[in-house]
Amino acid sequence: MSLKKVIVxxxxxxxFSLARSARAEDPGIQARAVFAGGCFWCMxxxxxxxxxxxxxxxxxxxxxxxxxTYGQVSAGxxxxxxxxxVTYDPTKVTYDELLEVFWRNINPVQTDGQFRDVGTQYTSxxxxxxxxxxxxxxxxxxxxxxxxxxxxxxxTAILPxxxxxxxxxYHQKYYLKNPLSYQFYHxxxxxxxxxxxxxxxxR
Numbered sequence: 481m482s483l484k485k486v487i488v489x490x491x492x493x494x495x496f497s498l499a500r501s502a503r504a505e506d507p508g509i510q511a512r513a514v515f516a517g518g519c520f521w522c523m524x525x526x527x528x529x530x531x532x533x534x535x536x537x538x539x540x541x542x543x544x545x546x547x548x549t550y551g552q553v554s555a556g557x558x559x560x561x562x563x564x565x566v567t568y569d570p571t572k573v574t575y576d577e578l579l580e581v582f583w584r585n586i587n588p589v590q591t592d593g594q595f596r597d598v599g600t601q602y603t604s605x606x607x608x609x610x611x612x613x614x615x616x617x618x619x620x621x622x623x624x625x626x627x628x629x630x631x632x633x634x635x636t637a638i639l640p641x642x643x644x645x646x647x648x649x650y651h652q653k654y655y656l657k658n659p660l661s662y663q664f665y666h667x668x669x670x671x672x673x674x675x676x677x678x679x680x681x682x683r
Contacts, residue, residue: 510534511570513578514541514607514641516561517586518594521654522666523564526585528653532573537565538654539646541607548645556599563607565644575613579620582606584679585671588624589632595670607641614638629678 517523520538527536540548543560553560566578586604587594593602606621608614617638625634646652655662666672 509570510567511575512609513566513568513575513613514563514609514644515566515578515582516541516563516603516605516607517582518562518597518602518604518671519665519669520562520564520647520651521662522669522671523585524653525655526581527564527566527578530568530573530578530581532571533566533568533578535567537644537646538651539563539565539644541565541644542605542639542642544642550648550651553601556601558601560645561601561603561605562647563605563644565646575616576620579606579617583620583624585675586636587674588621588634588636589630591635595674597669603637604635605637605639607639609641614640 515523524536524538527533540553540558540560541563543553543558545552545558545560548558548560552558553562568578588604591603592598593600594604606613606617608617621634621636621638624630650657
């Protein structure tokens, strides 16, 4: 074999090795889930602490208006709901597990909002991005209804995902930027006591 062929062969082997190494470091396919559970400040910490969740963004979903602002949504001037977009690695955490996190951080039988936040902009919903997510959400909702945890119908809507609009930057990771304000709000809203009463330590 000529020196030129040896060099080419060596180069091809090296390139193959680098490509294989790059694939090994590939974080994998990232999936997306969108939930509305009332105040989006309170929905971000539970998902941030889930192994396999790679990113969370709070914002507005389910409405038709372009570029909604917090002032508009919170005042009920749009058809959007305060929501959270969860990006996750499905090889580390399943959509069913994310649904479990969602249920344990909302009041699924409340029809007029979530806890002390009242209005359609605070009502709970699961926004599915595929038929598989839709079926999983329906099965999860039916299982919760049969669990005996609640004596009222599960009010959480299951809806097709529409465009998700990220909220203003000061809302992102609010619990980290303003921990005392967040903890006070989480407590006085009634969310703390409800979660403890329904789920106990399992929440």
